[in-house]
Amino acid sequence: MYDHLTVVEHPLVQHKLTIMRDKNTSTHKFRQLLREISQLIAYEVTRELDTEQVTIETPITEMQAPKLSGKKMALISILRAGNGLLDGILELIPAARVGFVGLYRDPETLEPVQYYFKVPPEMADRLVIVVDPMLATGNSSAAAIDLLKEAGATNIRFLCLLAAPEGVARMKEAHPDVPIVTAALDSHLNEHGYIVPGLGDAGDRMFGTK
Known part of the structure; x- marks a missing residue:
């Protein structure tokens, strides 16, 4: 249906997502x-990272083995909820450079409003992974990627926890060159712009705010 969308259907991913969707799951457990x-x-999302062969010595012998090549990747969090995904990925890829895009959604127009932007240098030479738990209308995500492209990024991937068809379509329209990786493609958006069935507001559930 969407050639730029990958849904990760691994049983562990789906199991954890089910618990996160449950409204009775605590803030601590959700985080x-x-x-x-x-x-x-x-x-x-990192399955096709570039590697190069290097010479190392194991305790037994010398060998050629693969290591990541090129500039260190950039992880870009769309504030504030993106930080929950960012923390986990940094444990996996601690050498990554980190940037932040601050956007909030105007409750009336549902359009994104920028309030912060700080990213690593040499963006054109890096794989850029943008993280935000919810791809709802897609407006904030598309706006964030607009800013990243203006900063020189050309190799961008988008990682989210949940996506709505409306957001996936918006991203394909605005940035057809940006692959999306998610744990689930949900049914639709409600009149308030929330993903259905979704899991509520990811930022509120993560930080215990309302």
């Missing part, structure tokens, strides 16, 4: 699961 599930999804 822990988000960190865990982000690492599992990150395996998929």
